Amino acid sequence: MLSRNFRLQRVGNLEWLQRNYNFSHIAFFIDELIVLDVTRGVRDTLAFCETLKSLAAGCFVPITAGGGVRTIDHARQLLRSGADKIAVNTPLFERPEFVRELVAEFGQQCIVGSVDLKRNREGGYQIFIESGSQSLGDEPASALSWLTQEWVGEVYLNSIDQDGTGQGYDLAMLNQLPSRCSVPVILAGGVGNGTHLAKGFADPRVDAVATAHLFNFVGNGLECARESLVKQGASLAVWPTLVDLGLKPNG
Amino acid sequence: MADKVIIVDYGMGNMWSVFSALRFLGCSPVISSDADQVAAADTLILPGVGSFRKAMEALEMHGLDQALREAVLVRKRKILGICLGMQLFAEYGQEDGDHRGLGFISGSVERFARDELGALKVPHVGFNHVRSSPDSVLFNGIASPSDFYFVHSYRLLNSGLPGKPGLCHYGIEFLSAYEYENIFATQFHPEKSQTNGLKLLNNFLAA
Numbered sequence: 001m002l003s004r005n006f007r008l009q010r011v012g013n014l015e016w017l018q019r020n021y022n023f024s025h026i027a028f029f030i031d032e033l034i035v036l037d038v039t040r041g042v043r044d045t046l047a048f049c050e051t052l053k054s055l056a057a058g059c060f061v062p063i064t065a066g067g068g069v070r071t072i073d074h075a076r077q078l079l080r081s082g083a084d085k086i087a088v089n090t091p092l093f094e095r096p097e098f099v100r101e102l103v104a105e106f107g108q109q110c111i112v113g114s115v116d117l118k119r120n121r122e123g124g125y126q127i128f129i130e131s132g133s134q135s136l137g138d139e140p141a142s143a144l145s146w147l148t149q150e151w152v153g154e155v156y157l158n159s160i161d162q163d164g165t166g167q168g169y170d171l172a173m174l175n176q177l178p179s180r181c182s183v184p185v186i187l188a189g190g191v192g193n194g195t196h197l198a199k200g201f202a203d204p205r206v207d208a209v210a211t212a213h214l215f216n217f218v219g220n221g222l223e224c225a226r227e228s229l230v231k232q233g234a235s236l237a238v239w240p241t242l243v244d245l246g247l248k249p250n251g
Numbered sequence: 252m253a254d255k256v257i258i259v260d261y262g263m264g265n266m267w268s269v270f271s272a273l274r275f276l277g278c279s280p281v282i283s284s285d286a287d288q289v290a291a292a293d294t295l296i297l298p299g300v301g302s303f304r305k306a307m308e309a310l311e312m313h314g315l316d317q318a319l320r321e322a323v324l325v326r327k328r329k330i331l332g333i334c335l336g337m338q339l340f341a342e343y344g345q346e347d348g349d350h351r352g353l354g355f356i357s358g359s360v361e362r363f364a365r366d367e368l369g370a371l372k373v374p375h376v377g378f379n380h381v382r383s384s385p386d387s388v389l390f391n392g393i394a395s396p397s398d399f400y401f402v403h404s405y406r407l408l409n410s411g412l413p414g415k416p417g418l419c420h421y422g423i424e425f426l427s428a429y430e431y432e433n434i435f436a437t438q439f440h441p442e443k444s445q446t447n448g449l450k451l452l453n454n455f456l457a458a
Contacts, residue, residue: 028445031378057271062400062443082267084300084402084443107301109374109402153376182372237378237398239445245392247449250277 014051021214027059029222031237034156034186034210036087036114037067038131045074049081056082064112064156070098072105079106087156089114090129093136093143099152113152113183115144117173118160125176132160140176147181154184156210162190166213169200177205186210194225201234256280256456257292259319261309263335264300265442272442276453286314290321293328294456298442299335303344303360303405306335307352319353329433330355331455337429337436338405346405355434356412358426360405368422374404375421381428381439384415388458389430389437389451397447399427399439406438 017023027033035055037048052065065078066087075086086106091098092113102111116128117140127136127143136143147155157177159170169190177185184207187200191211200209211217217225230236242248256273260266260282273280273296280296283289297319299306310316322328332340332355340355345362352360363373378398383390390397399419406425409416414431418424419438429436435455441448 053267056268058275060268060272060275060442060445060448062402062440063268079265080267082265082271084265084268107374107404109376109404110300150372153374184372184376237400237445239398239447240394242446242449245446245450247276247446247453249275 014054017214021218024058026214026217026222027061028239028241029226030061031208032062032064033059034064034066034087034112035083036065039067040131040133043068045077049077052078052081052083066112066114069102070095072101075102075106079110085110085112085153087112087114088152089116089131092146092152093127093129093138096146103151107153108150109153111152112154112156112186113146114156114158116158116160117170117176119170125173128160141178144176145178147183148178150182152183154186154207155181156186156188159189163188164213165190166192168192168196169209171199171203174203174205181205184208188212194221194228197225198229198232198234201229255292256294256296257289258282258296258298259289259315259336260284261299261306261313261315263306263309264298266298268440268442269296269298269333272449272452273456276449276456278456284313284315286318289315290318290326292322295319295322295328295330296333297330297336297339298333299339300402301335303335303338303346303352304348304350306339307344307350310339310353316353323353323355323433327433329435329455329458331452332434332436333442334403334438334440337438338403338407340429340434340436341407344405356407356429356431356436358407358410358412360407362405363422371422374402375406376402378444379419379421379427379439381417381419383417383428387415387417387428387430389428389435389454390417391454393447393450393454399437399441399444399447399451401427401439403438 062084064085065083186208187206188210338360341352341360343359380396383395409426417428419427427438441451
């Protein structure tokens with residue numbers, strides 16, 4: 001689990017997350033979970049899968065996993081460790097034939113296209129690949145033309161500039177999407193509070209809002225942010241608490 | 252609840268999530284692809300993600316189709332089919348070319364048709380409202396409608412079935428849950444549907 005304060009920062013493992021943020025409680029206030037292996041260099045897939053399994057054991061929502069997926073086998077390992085969907089970033093642009101292979105093997109609904117965008121000096125945008133380390137030459141609009149086709153199941157659009165700042169989403173980034181985008185859009189990067197989530201959700205081009213910044217939602221912060229979204233008319237799923245339903249962990 | 256619960260593993264789908272949800276509820280399920288074990292089980296869960304034809308071929312290859320028919324139709328053991336697992340209960344599936352199903356639910360699994368969806372997208376992904384039958388066992392203690400997580404492109408319709416349907420609307424009203432005697436099924440993923448799903452799984456175990 002990494003946070004970013006203008007640079008990647010190691011914060012702790014799953015136990016740390018549970019101890020400090022009571023993640024198993026927080027997990028009851030999200031619709032979906034996205035877990036990315038952002039290791040630079042050689043990834044330890046086995047260790048990542050073990051973490052994924054522990055996470056999935058107490059989190060009863062769909063889980064998207066990704067980070068460095070380059071083979072069908074790697075994807076299958078993640079799916080067998082509790083993931084429901086696979087996120088791919090660099091292959092969308094560098095190896096589209098591999099993404100097609102993933103879609104053929106696991107279905108369109110299983111593949112999430114993850115795209116990192118960054119503002120440039122001219123006021124435009126550039127797509128970055130390889131964990132944000134390399135810029136793509138093509139204009140985002142043409143590089144994202146696949147969003148008008150039914151190719152991947154969803155797109156996860158992240159602003160490199162806003163990510164980790166807590167200053168709110170970059171909504172102007174959405175102008176880079178093709179006008180007839182037929183793929184559901186998950187907006188990410190920059191959330192610092194519930195109002196930011198609501199602003200993202202209010203944009204008609206956005207289907208889901210994401211945050212990696214749990215630090216801004218300590219205690220019952222996420223629960224309150226969710227309640228407030230629903231009060232503002234957001235169409236979110238509703239479920240009672242375990243106690244309401246007379247359930248408790250381990251029977 | 253003391254009965255042995257077997258999650259049928261035929262290489263298609265997310266065993267770990269179903270296993271974890273049952274563990275959370277205090278049950279100790281066994282994941283098995285052994286036909287004898289499945290045929291002799293007390294309680295069965297058939298999960299699944301992927302194509303109908305590939306799934307049936309995988310079941311047939313392991314002799315699991317006959318084992319499931321033996322347990323469910325002859326020995327009347329309770330079974331819960333989840334997502335593709337529910338679709339496999341049908342007589343036929345049209346995904347990837349026509350293929351025979353397990354035949355626990357009469358009807359054929361067909362793709363959402365363009366004309367019934369309008370601007371809606373396929374696959375149907377995300378939480379959606381499910382209306383349950385008033386005296387449903389699966390939905391006991393769960394409000395109607397309630398939200399459950401779906402991800403599918405094919406569906407069964409509720410036409411002339413004898414049991415209790417749970418219905419969902421996505422362009423067309425389709426069969427999102429079903430129960431008849433010892434046969435239980437959900438098109439949605441209870442193991443991915445937060446507390447609503449945990450409650451439903453708990454109801455199935457207690458049935």
